[in-house]
Amino acid sequence: MTDGVFSESYRGRFAPSPSGPLHLGSLLAALASWADARAAGGVWLIRMEDLDPPREQAGADRLILDLLDAAGLHSDEPVLYQSTRQLAYAEALARLLQAGLAFECRCSRSDLAAAGGIHRGACVANDGKRRPAAIRLRVPDADIGFEDRVQGPYVQNLLRDVGDFVLRRADGPFAYQLAVVVDDAHQGITDVVRGSDLLDSTPRQVYLQQCLGLPRPRYAHVPILLGPDGQKLSKQNRAPAISSDQIAGLLPQVAGLLGQEPQQLAPLSAQLTSFARHWRMSTVPRQSAVVAPCTDIG
Numbered sequence: 001m002t003d004g005v006f007s008e009s010y011r012g013r014f015a016p017s018p019s020g021p022l023h024l025g026s027l028l029a030a031l032a033s034w035a036d037a038r039a040a041g042g043v044w045l046i047r048m049e050d051l052d053p054p055r056e057q058a059g060a061d062r063l064i065l066d067l068l069d070a071a072g073l074h075s076d077e078p079v080l081y082q083s084t085r086q087l088a089y090a091e092a093l094a095r096l097l098q099a100g101l102a103f104e105c106r107c108s109r110s111d112l113a114a115a116g117g118i119h120r121g122a123c124v125a126n127d128g129k130r131r132p133a134a135i136r137l138r139v140p141d142a143d144i145g146f147e148d149r150v151q152g153p154y155v156q157n158l159l160r161d162v163g164d165f166v167l168r169r170a171d172g173p174f175a176y177q178l179a180v181v182v183d184d185a186h187q188g189i190t191d192v193v194r195g196s197d198l199l200d201s202t203p204r205q206v207y208l209q210q211c212l213g214l215p216r217p218r219y220a221h222v223p224i225l226l227g228p229d230g231q232k233l234s235k236q237n238r239a240p241a242i243s244s245d246q247i248a249g250l251l252p253q254v255a256g257l258l259g260q261e262p263q264q265l266a267p268l269s270a271q272l273t274s275f276a277r278h279w280r281m282s283t284v285p286r287q288s289a290v291v292a293p294c295t296d297i298g
């Protein structure tokens, strides 16, 4: 794929979940999406994925936004909070139900255990159990593929690999897969740049776009950072929160992890301008990188 040849209408986004403060892994995803948008002369947005309050940390949205602000990464439009978008998700769900593409399901995890946790076609739950229903999307026995700007061609057979997936959980919240597709379309996103841990969610999103008649953005899945336990850096494996005075020192390292030319140390604003000017998606590595825990990466 060529670099930097985009229509003027490029619209990208960074979509953090407010489950904790920004750490090095999330800063890397934010910088990659920001630089790609800026290099294309496009618009860059921040969307707060606050769909699941029990998993969120009070005030984390503010911490994330303040840090991004201190990093010089400003949303070109007001930050969209997914908690304000329930009606849009409900409407999309109603359309899918009406079209017979989505269905109510009372199967529990243990009901699905024999099938490896995958729901394929008919529900196995005992109909007599009147527990609240989740809503799932019925998936086809078909290959759904797309060309990722970093990872190359990627194909999944949704029925074999994923099964009928949840759009709204039985306990109420809309699922990430539905919300992200509805909001990417709502915000006119043309380019999704995010961590490669979401690569295998993308065929589900592409299929949902087809079902809802929504456009498909281009995708670029950049490497994620792993702790020594092999897991994605997160609050759970003690990834340290970044403070605003660390950002300028971290930027050269982030550039290196993203396969970009190291920038001269300079004031943060100059570093950022140079980072965006030299941004090349074609040199971003495919592989995730392991970093030390609790590191003083600065």
Ligand code: GLU
Pocket: 014, 015, 016, 017, 049, 180, 193, 194, 195, 198
């Ligand atoms: N909220 C997701 C995360 O924090 C990102 C979702 C997306 O970019 O589609 O990893």
